[in-house]
Each structure stands twice: as structure tokens, then as C-alpha cells.
Amino acid sequence: MVRQILVPLVLATVPDRPPSPAGGATESPDQVAFRASARAFLSTWAEPLAAADPWQISGFPNNAEARAYFERGRAWQRTLAEHGWAGLTWPAEYGGGAQPAWAERIFSEESTSYGSGPGFIGATIAMLGPTLLAHATPEVKDRFLPSLVSGEVTWCQLFSEPGAGSDLAGLATRAVRDGDEWVVDGQKVWNSCAQFADWGFMLARTDPDVPKHRGITFLLVDMSSPGIEVRPLVQANGSAHFSEVFMSDVRIPAGQVVGEIHGGWGPARTVLSNEAAFIGRGGGAPTSDRLRDLASANDRREDPIVRQRLAAIISREKLQALMGQRIQSSVRNGHKPPFDPALTKVMAAGTRVMTGNLAAELAGPAAMVGNDPIGNWVRAEVVNRFSISIGGGTTEVQKNNLAERSLGLPREPGIDREKAWKDVPRS
Ligand SMILES: Cc1cc2nc3c(=O)[nH]c(=O)nc-3n(C[C@H](O)[C@H](O)[C@H](O)COP(=O)(O)OP(=O)(O)OC[C@H]3O[C@@H](n4cnc5c(N)ncnc54)[C@H](O)[C@@H]3O)c2cc1C
Structure with a gap:
């Protein structure tokens, strides 16, 4: 019954491709101008997604490719810095652009059509940058923040x-x-x-x-x-x-x-919160784009159940991005996050299970063998589901944090909380 009501709604709301994030009438003249200059910069310097291989996997088949990915990220971060696009919302004194929070949102919307990105370097900037801003001495900030944001030092x-x-x-x-x-x-x-x-x-x-x-x-x-x-x-x-x-x-x-x-536990928690927010916000080209392509390639695009599952994934991706932006803009403005960043990470881990399962079902058993780019991508989606629910703190631990910090439930029993570390038995 519920499905009968849901399917027509879903069909009506899942376009073949998401509308271009043009902003349109809702944007201020400043935002429209910023979007236009972001577009001009990206079209000159970034690698278009088609050229970048839309089926590129986020894991690496060997060490040389892992290094190449890292160095590509470093090179892109330097390009951003050279043209004034790095650290858009960071303070200008540390090499940032001192822009309002919407600048990052618009830039990230425009970037989704391109394959260039800072990769892992973006994660370290997101983790360490706010931590130094909040906890470091002026000398440490002066010494380390500009080279962090420019990608000069990784x-x-x-x-x-x-x-x-x-x-x-x-x-x-x-x-x-x-x-x-x-x-x-x-x-x-x-x-x-x-x-x-x-x-x-x-x-x-x-x-x-x-x-x-x-x-x-x-x-x-x-x-x-x-x-x-x-x-x-x-x-x-x-x-x-x-x-x-x-x-x-x-x-x-x-x-x-x-x-x-x-x-050090104070700055460590700042790193962990920002890491959870970074992982949770997604970023880059949405996985749902590839899932649409996969549905088309396997003649399942009109399947109402597939469309319903895609709609759920797209909704979650958009929610995660919006939640991530709210957290980032609060942190950059020196405020506490509006909600626990663990929430976005738990959600992202759940979305990854949904995308991995749908990818495997659309591609079928044939994708599990052979070495074609789409099959490689499907296998990576299936296997990488686990990394996101472990890295940056496991889903179980994030749920404990949410229960204790956000819902005020009783703390986990801990025999070592008030004991000197040296007296706690360990293996
Ligand atoms: C992709 C990826 C990238 C990573 N990058 C880094 C990095 O750059 N730097 C770094 O320092 N670390 C990194 N890590 C390590 C990561 O932070 C740890 O793997 C993670 O915190 C879990 O720790 P553990 O592996 O020791 O598992 P354990 O802590 O041994 O956990 C084992 C299992 O027990 C469960 N568990 C443990 N305690 C509880 C509890 N209190 N309640 C309920 N369940 C519990 C866990 O959820 C898990 O399922 C990375 C991990 C991954 C997967």
C-alpha cells in the first residue's frame, strides 16, 4: 500500500540527471557573480569529469596509483591556492579567501562536473585547519596554516x-x-x-x-x-x-x-568532529550519478523499485551535503557545530551500504569477475562500504557518542575513567 503511494511520487521527483546547480533567482548578485567566476576558473583549470573517467575507483589497485592520486591532490590544491580559490572561507591572514559560507557551497556545486579535487589532502585540511585555528598559538598558526591550505606541506x-x-x-x-x-x-x-x-x-x-x-x-x-x-x-x-x-x-x-x-584531548576531539563531518558530507561527483548510468546500461531505469531506491540515495546525498555545509560554516565562524557531526558520518556509512547494494544488484554477478572499468567500480563500491564505517571512528562508536552527547543517555560503563592510565590493565 505504502509503495503504491510512494512510487508515483518518486517517479515524479527523480530526473534523469539532477538540474544544473545554477542557483537562479534565489541567489544574490554577489552569489551569481561568484558562481560565474568559479565556473570560469574550473573550466580553465579543472579536468572535466568525462576526461577524468567517471568510473574511476576511490581505492587503488597498486601503490604507484595511490601515490599518483596523492600527488594529483597536492597539485590541485596548489592550483587552487595560486588562483585564490583555496581555503575560501578561511581567514585571509592564513592564506584563505575570507568568503562567506555560501562560497564553499557554490564552489563545491560547480566542482561536481569536474574530476579535479584535493583528495586526501582535502581531508587533512578539514581536520587540522579548524583545530589549529581553535587551539594553536599565534606562532604555530602563522607557521603552519598558510602552507597547509596551499598544499605546500602535506x-x-x-x-x-x-x-x-x-x-x-x-x-x-x-x-x-x-x-x-x-x-x-x-x-x-x-x-x-x-x-x-x-x-x-x-x-x-x-x-x-x-x-x-x-x-x-x-x-x-x-x-x-x-x-x-x-x-x-x-x-x-x-x-x-x-x-x-x-x-x-x-x-x-x-x-x-x-x-x-x-x-591534547581537546584538540583531538576537534580533529575527530571535523573528520566525521568531512567524511559525512560526501563531496565530488555523487555516487547516484553513476548508479543512474548503471541503471540505464542494464535497462533498469524505468524499474519503479530501482527508482525508489535511487530517490532515497539522492535524498540522503543532498541532506548529507547540506548538513556538512552547516557544520563547516559554524566551525569556521568560531561556533559549535549545530548538531553532532557523528550524525552525518553514521548517515554516510548507511548511504554507502545502500549504494553498494544497489550497484551490485544492477550490475549482477558478471561485475564480480573480469576487469572492465564498470565492474571494477562496482566491486570497489561493494568493498569500500566498510572503510567509511570504520575510518574516523566506527559506526558503533559514533552511535555511542550520539547516544551520550546528543541524546543524554547514560554513559557506557567504564572501569578506567577515573583510574591513572598506568594502572589500567592492558594487553
Ligand atoms: C579507511 C580508513 C582510514 C583510516 N585512517 C586513519 C588515519 O589516517 N589515522 C589514524 O590514526 N587512524 C586511521 N584509521 C584507523 C581508524 O580510526 C580505526 O580503525 C578505528 O578508530 C577503529 O579502531 P580499530 O581498528 O582499532 O578497531 P577496534 O577499536 O578494535 O574495534 C573493533 C570492533 O569493536 C567495536 N567496538 C569497539 N569499542 C566499542 C564500543 N565501546 N561500543 C561498541 N562497539 C565497539 C568497533 O565498532 C569495531 O567493530 C583509518 C581506518 C580506516 C578504515
Whole structure:
């Protein structure tokens, strides 16, 4: 019954292609002018989506392609910076464009027709930028923000450890003060693109005598420092997206602390919130575009059930983008996010399951074998469903956060919350 009512509505609302995001009558003269200049810039400098291969996969079949993707992202970020399009809403003093929040929305709408993007570098800018703006000293901001936003210096996140992923605050990498330096020993793992990045932002235990959240310091480390060994972790598909990072007597100048000494959990939470918001907002060409193409190629475009599922996916993609923009504009303006960014990430993980399932059903079993671009894309959609529900904090943990922080439900029982970190049993 419900389906009979829904299908005609859905059919009426799913066009073959989304309307061009022209903005139209609802935009102010400033916005119309900004959109026109974004279009002019992109048409001159960005790679059109068709040329960029619409079936390009977001995982990599080998390490050389992973590096090439990283370097393409760096080159695009530099192009943006050279022409005044990097860090659109960032403060001008740190290399940004000081534009209102709508500038980022319009630029991202216009960019969806192009294959050029900052890739992983965009994620690190989204994570580290607001964290430095909120927690770093003026010297650290002056030194690191302009080169972060211009792509001149690239970064990786050194948070997770073999014994500390979901329970990140339980981390064991030690940093001990020696004069004007911190000396760091320990191991990090699952560090995306650490093998390519110039610098890393990391968490280390600086006071083991207090409960776990209170003895952590947030440090910035040059990845070429003596004592750092980066070992790429090769995945089943041959690609090395991640590395594990070993640190032995790595010396970090005391001026490279962000936030308070032993107070690193504050900036760490800023990183995690922005990471969740970044992952949740989607970005780039919507997956639903490829699903429409797949439906057409398999003669399923008129199938009402397929259209209904596509409509649900398109709605979620649009909602996620709008929610991501609201979070970003609040954070950039120095306000708290209007809702917990964990919400967008949980939603994005759910959408990814829906897109992966629909891709597999449309393409059928034939897509699981062979090596044609569409089959490769379908397989990547199916397999990559899991990365988004783990990276940046698992869906289960994000749901715990939502339950506790947003819904005010009782906290998870924890035996180690008030115990000194050194007294908590660990394997
Ligand atoms: C694509 C990707 C990119 C990543 N990039 C980085 C990076 O750049 N830098 C970095 O530092 N790390 C990175 N990570 C690591 C990521 O942050 C961790 O994998 C994640 O936090 C989970 O930690 P874990 O793997 O140790 O799993 P565990 O914490 O061991 O969790 C195992 C399982 O137990 C569940 N679980 C654990 N605790 C709870 C709980 N309290 N309640 C309910 N369920 C629970 C989890 O949901 C999960 O299903 C990345 C991971 C992925 C997949």
C-alpha cells in the first residue's frame, strides 16, 4: 500500500540527471557573480569529469596509483591556492579567501562536473585547519596554516595504535620532555597516506599518572625526523593506502605542541568532529550519478523499485551535503557545530551500504569477475562500504557518542575513567 503511494511520487521527483546547480533567482548578485567566476576558473583549470573517467575507483589497485592520486591532490590544491580559490572561507591572514559560507557551497556545486579535487589532502585540511585555528598559538598558526591550505606541506593523522582505535584515549605512545624537546617512542597504525605526507599531527601520552583523557599531548611532527620509520601496509588489492609508523627517540621541539600540555584531548576531539563531518558530507561527483548510468546500461531505469531506491540515495546525498555545509560554516565562524557531526558520518556509512547494494544488484554477478572499468567500480563500491564505517571512528562508536552527547543517555560503563592510565590493565 505504502509503495503504491510512494512510487508515483518518486517517479515524479527523480530526473534523469539532477538540474544544473545554477542557483537562479534565489541567489544574490554577489552569489551569481561568484558562481560565474568559479565556473570560469574550473573550466580553465579543472579536468572535466568525462576526461577524468567517471568510473574511476576511490581505492587503488597498486601503490604507484595511490601515490599518483596523492600527488594529483597536492597539485590541485596548489592550483587552487595560486588562483585564490583555496581555503575560501578561511581567514585571509592564513592564506584563505575570507568568503562567506555560501562560497564553499557554490564552489563545491560547480566542482561536481569536474574530476579535479584535493583528495586526501582535502581531508587533512578539514581536520587540522579548524583545530589549529581553535587551539594553536599565534606562532604555530602563522607557521603552519598558510602552507597547509596551499598544499605546500602535506599532513597525515597519527592517532590510532595497535591497542587504541575506538578507545583512542587509551593510547600508549610516550612523549617525555627533555629540555626544549619532547622525545617520542611508540607505534601508530592505519595512518592514511603517511608514506607520502611531509608532516604528521599526533597524540602522545605525556602523563601516565592521571586518567587516560587527561595525560595526552597533541604534537606536530616532521615525518623526515630521525627515528621515524614508515612501513606501508599492503591491502588485499595490492594498494598501500595506510602505513604503520614506528617512532624511536623522535625529538620534537616544544613549540610544536597544539593546545595545553597534557590537554591534547581537546584538540583531538576537534580533529575527530571535523573528520566525521568531512567524511559525512560526501563531496565530488555523487555516487547516484553513476548508479543512474548503471541503471540505464542494464535497462533498469524505468524499474519503479530501482527508482525508489535511487530517490532515497539522492535524498540522503543532498541532506548529507547540506548538513556538512552547516557544520563547516559554524566551525569556521568560531561556533559549535549545530548538531553532532557523528550524525552525518553514521548517515554516510548507511548511504554507502545502500549504494553498494544497489550497484551490485544492477550490475549482477558478471561485475564480480573480469576487469572492465564498470565492474571494477562496482566491486570497489561493494568493498569500500566498510572503510567509511570504520575510518574516523566506527559506526558503533559514533552511535555511542550520539547516544551520550546528543541524546543524554547514560554513559557506557567504564572501569578506567577515573583510574591513572598506568594502572589500567592492558594487553
Ligand atoms: C579507511 C580508513 C582510514 C583510516 N585512517 C586513519 C588515519 O589516517 N589515522 C589514524 O590514526 N587512524 C586511521 N584509521 C584507523 C581508524 O580510526 C580505526 O580503525 C578505528 O578508530 C577503529 O579502531 P580499530 O581498528 O582499532 O578497531 P577496534 O577499536 O578494535 O574495534 C573493533 C570492533 O569493536 C567495536 N567496538 C569497539 N569499542 C566499542 C564500543 N565501546 N561500543 C561498541 N562497539 C565497539 C568497533 O565498532 C569495531 O567493530 C583509518 C581506518 C580506516 C578504515
